[in-house]
Amino acid sequence: MSKMRVYEYAKKQNVPSKDVIHKLKEMNIEVNNHMAMLEADVVEKLDHQYRPNAGKKEEKKAEKKTEKPKRPTPAKAADFADEEIFGETKETAKPAKKKGAVKGKETKKTEAQQQEKKLFQAAKKKGKGPAKGKKQAASAAKQAPQPVKKEKELPKKITFEGSLTVAELAKKLGREPSEIIKKLFMLGVMATINQDLDKDAIELICSDYGVEVEEKVTIDETNFETIEIVDAPEDLTERPPVVTIMGHVDHGKTTLLDAIRHSKVTEQEAGGITQHIGAYQVTVNGKKITFLDTPGHEAFTTMRARGAQVTDIVILVVAADDGVMPQTVEAINHAKAANVPIIVAINKMDKPEANPDRVMQELMEYNLVPEEWGGDTIFCKLSAKTKDGIDQLLEMILLVSEMEELKANPNRRAIGTVIEAKLDKGRGPVATLLVQAGTLKIGDPIVVGTTYGRVRAMVNDSGRRVKEAGPSMPVEITGLHDVPQAGDRFMVFEDEKKARQIGEARAQRQLQEQRSVKTRVSLDDLFEQIKQGEMKELNLIVKADVQGSVEALVAALQKIDVEGVRVKIIHAAVGAITESDILLATTSNAIVIGFNVRPDANAKRAAESENVDIRLHRIIYNVIEEIEAAMKGMLDPEYEEKVIGQAEVRQTFKVSKVGTIAGCYVTDGKITRDSKVRLIRQGIVVYEGEIDSLKRYKDDVREVAQGYECGVTIKNFNDIKEGDVIEAYVMQEVART
Numbered sequence: 001m002s003k004m005r006v007y008e009y010a011k012k013q014n015v016p017s018k019d020v021i022h023k024l025k026e027m028n029i030e031v032n033n034h035m036a037m038l039e040a041d042v043v044e045k046l047d048h049q050y051r052p053n054a055g056k057k058e059e060k061k062a063e064k065k066t067e068k069p070k071r072p073t074p075a076k077a078a079d080f081a082d083e084e085i086f087g088e089t090k091e092t093a094k095p096a097k098k099k100g101a102v103k104g105k106e107t108k109k110t111e112a113q114q115q116e117k118k119l120f121q122a123a124k125k126k127g128k129g130p131a132k133g134k135k136q137a138a139s140a141a142k143q144a145p146q147p148v149k150k151e152k153e154l155p156k157k158i159t160f161e162g163s164l165t166v167a168e169l170a171k172k173l174g175r176e177p178s179e180i181i182k183k184l185f186m187l188g189v190m191a192t193i194n195q196d197l198d199k200d201a202i203e204l205i206c207s208d209y210g211v212e213v214e215e216k217v218t219i220d221e222t223n224f225e226t227i228e229i230v231d232a233p234e235d236l237t238e239r240p241p242v243v244t245i246m247g248h249v250d251h252g253k254t255t256l257l258d259a260i261r262h263s264k265v266t267e268q269e270a271g272g273i274t275q276h277i278g279a280y281q282v283t284v285n286g287k288k289i290t291f292l293d294t295p296g297h298e299a300f301t302t303m304r305a306r307g308a309q310v311t312d313i314v315i316l317v318v319a320a321d322d323g324v325m326p327q328t329v330e331a332i333n334h335a336k337a338a339n340v341p342i343i344v345a346i347n348k349m350d351k352p353e354a355n356p357d358r359v360m361q362e363l364m365e366y367n368l369v370p371e372e373w374g375g376d377t378i379f380c381k382l383s384a385k386t387k388d389g390i391d392q393l394l395e396m397i398l399l400v401s402e403m404e405e406l407k408a409n410p411n412r413r414a415i416g417t418v419i420e421a422k423l424d425k426g427r428g429p430v431a432t433l434l435v436q437a438g439t440l441k442i443g444d445p446i447v448v449g450t451t452y453g454r455v456r457a458m459v460n461d462s463g464r465r466v467k468e469a470g471p472s473m474p475v476e477i478t479g480l481h482d483v484p485q486a487g488d489r490f491m492v493f494e495d496e497k498k499a500r501q502i503g504e505a506r507a508q509r510q511l512q513e514q515r516s517v518k519t520r521v522s523l524d525d526l527f528e529q530i531k532q533g534e535m536k537e538l539n540l541i542v543k544a545d546v547q548g549s550v551e552a553l554v555a556a557l558q559k560i561d562v563e564g565v566r567v568k569i570i571h572a573a574v575g576a577i578t579e580s581d582i583l584l585a586t587t588s589n590a591i592v593i594g595f596n597v598r599p600d601a602n603a604k605r606a607a608e609s610e611n612v613d614i615r616l617h618r619i620i621y622n623v624i625e626e627i628e629a630a631m632k633g634m635l636d637p638e639y640e641e642k643v644i645g646q647a648e649v650r651q652t653f654k655v656s657k658v659g660t661i662a663g664c665y666v667t668d669g670k671i672t673r674d675s676k677v678r679l680i681r682q683g684i685v686v687y688e689g690e691i692d693s694l695k696r697y698k699d700d701v702r703e704v705a706q707g708y709e710c711g712v713t714i715k716n717f718n719d720i721k722e723g724d725v726i727e728a729y730v731m732q733e734v735a736r737t
């Protein structure tokens with residue numbers, strides 16, 4: 001809010017200055033002159049006075065059709081208007097904005113107003129069509145408070161999709177394109193009649209006319225993964241957390257999952273036979289928790305690799321008698337890469353050799369600091385075998401879930417992710433779906449991944465038939481045409497026809513995508529991406545033969561300092577490059593560095609199919625140099641010299657202006673016009689350069705093969721002697737190893 005004069009304020013509110021002075025009087029502020037300067041706080045108070053009446057005023061104005069339509073000036077327009085780029089034009093257009101134009105003199109103000117009116121009416125005149133003659137318009141301009149009559153009424157609201165050309169916008173507003181062009185010009189935008197206007201420009205123009213704008217967003221339903229669902233907060237209700245258990249081999253993941261299932265599921269669903277559908281739910285203190293039934297990070301990463309994020313909380317199981325192990329670290333990195341909160345379950349507390357303090361100590365290194373030590377990670381000490389501590393773990397899950405405020409709208413068409421799928425001999429394609437929002441119902445037409453169908457039957461985790469499944473509930477369904485893949489997304493559509501269309505379109509698109517080249521980050525295109533501002537962090541996965549190398553590499557990589565890019569090590573461990581590393585690289589768009597280690601067969605295959613860049617090295621310096629060079633955009637292609645042929649110089653001729661021509665006989669391979677050459681005399685390279693000309697008799701030729709004679713001149717070199725050997729070679733780009 002800034003200071004302004006009374007008349008400026010009156011103009012802002014589109015009321016006579018008298019009205020403002022009167023209002024001020026009511027507010028006990030004595031002002032007699034419309035030129036009086038109002039302080040910012042007074043302006044604010046006035047705003048409060050006028051606001052409640054704004055609606056009424058508008059109505060009144062609409063009725064009266066006063067001389068000038070209200071021109072609510074949006075912030076942007078005002079910004080443009082305040083710039084002094086358009087001098088005169090602007091002053092005439094917005095006299096009130098320009099202090100200079102109305103320097104306290106009523107006359108000047110009137111002039112400006114009239115000028116504006118003329119301009120306005122000139123524009124209107126064009127919009128009026130043939131009925132209105134020049135004369136009439138001119139006389140109309142003379143009468144001072146001339147109502148804008150017979151002007152085609154502005155629509156209350158216009159809608160558009162994407163963009164509009166000036167002509168299209170003019171048509172929608174019922175105005176002449178020239179008027180729109182003029183307005184744009186005054187706002188600092190130069191446009192032609194066929195120019196596309198973006199959303200901002202459209203909004204700017206419309207708000208200048210006081211017309212509401214709505215952008216229609218066409219939703220590409222075939223791409224439903226990308227549709228961002230914005231539910232009104234009041235439509236959201238709490239949903240159960242979805243939990244994945246991860247940890248090192250044999251630390252007790254399966255035992256813990258079973259212990260939770262048996263302690264809670266059978267209790268709740270008496271008589272129900274727990275059946276494996278890939279996920280199950282337990283009820284704790286009246287609240288549900290969903291557990292994904294595939295422990296370990298493979299399933300987790302497979303899902304993520306397919307773009308699905310279903311896990312809300314990760315339980316990291318660490319055996320109290322074994323401590324942090326390589327897969328523990330992998331699991332931590334996976335969870336962190338996915339930005340999922342971790343609860344640590346220190347398992348096997350029943351064992352005499354259990355040492356939870358050691359586990360806590362070791363996990364500190366990975367920034368998992370227990371609350372009791374001042375951190376914010378929840379640690380639960382338990383025994384999956386004796387079931388001690390499991391209830392506490394479940395309560396902690398609820399606590400974290402509450403903090404995460406997990407919510408979904410159950411009253412919409414369901415969307416979610418495939419947890420598992422298979423082909424059942426009797427039932428056909430069977431898929432376990434995790435509903436993530438909305439409610440899935442029997443009979444729903446559904447698209448799942450690239451297949452579709454209608455939900456024929458639904459079974460919950462206790463093998464019971466259910467009619468519907470709300471958010472975070474896993475159900476096994478039948479009724480699909482084909483078997484989808486774990487991690488595929490699903491969405492319910494309004495009818496089966498639509499579901500079929502979308503399903504088929506998605507299958508088609510997938511085929512096309514498989515044919516086209518995948519675009520993952522590779523060192524070679526890194527610089528391009530950095531330049532385009534697409535990459536600010538270079539994600540790396542480091543695998544090495546010994547811990548010492550891992551540490552040294554990580555430290556050295558983190559020291560690389562290239563402006564605008566940061567190295568981020570998302571996983572570093574000892575051991576061969578595994579499929580899990582590739583999956584992690586896929587999900588985090590990372591490059592894998594192998595130091596004295598190689599990818600195993602599965603990893604190689606996965607890397608090829610997922611286009612993950614693996615860089616294998618044996619010298620730390622080379623790793624650093626390569627990454628740094630790539631970050632700086634200096635990753636030149638590697639070239640290798642390839643000798644393509646040799647020729648013997650049998651005779652030489654000196655020709656003025658040309659130099660020495662060597663009459664040669666090609667003894668081996670071939671000599672090409674564009675090859676590089678080396679002149680060898682008695683086994684010593686006397687010159688290296690390029691061929692200047694290559695001739696057979698008098699004709700220039702591209703190449704001369706073995707057994708033929710030719711004439712050769714070498715660029716900038718004439719000291720060729722009989723008996724010399726000309727070796728031709730080319731530089732070939734080779735694949736980096």
Ligand SMILES: Nc1nc2c(ncn2[C@@H]2O[C@H](COP(=O)(O)OP(=O)(O)OP(=O)(O)O)[C@@H](O)[C@H]2O)c(=O)[nH]1
Pocket residue numbers: 247248249250251252253254255256295296347348349350351382383384385386
């Ligand atoms: N004493 C004791 N043994 C346990 C506990 N939890 C699991 N075990 C044992 O540890 C071994 C491994 O347990 P699993 O549950 O199979 O471990 P996992 O992490 O699922 O192993 P993988 O599936 O191979 O990754 C089994 O022999 C379990 O009986 C526990 O709390 N106390």
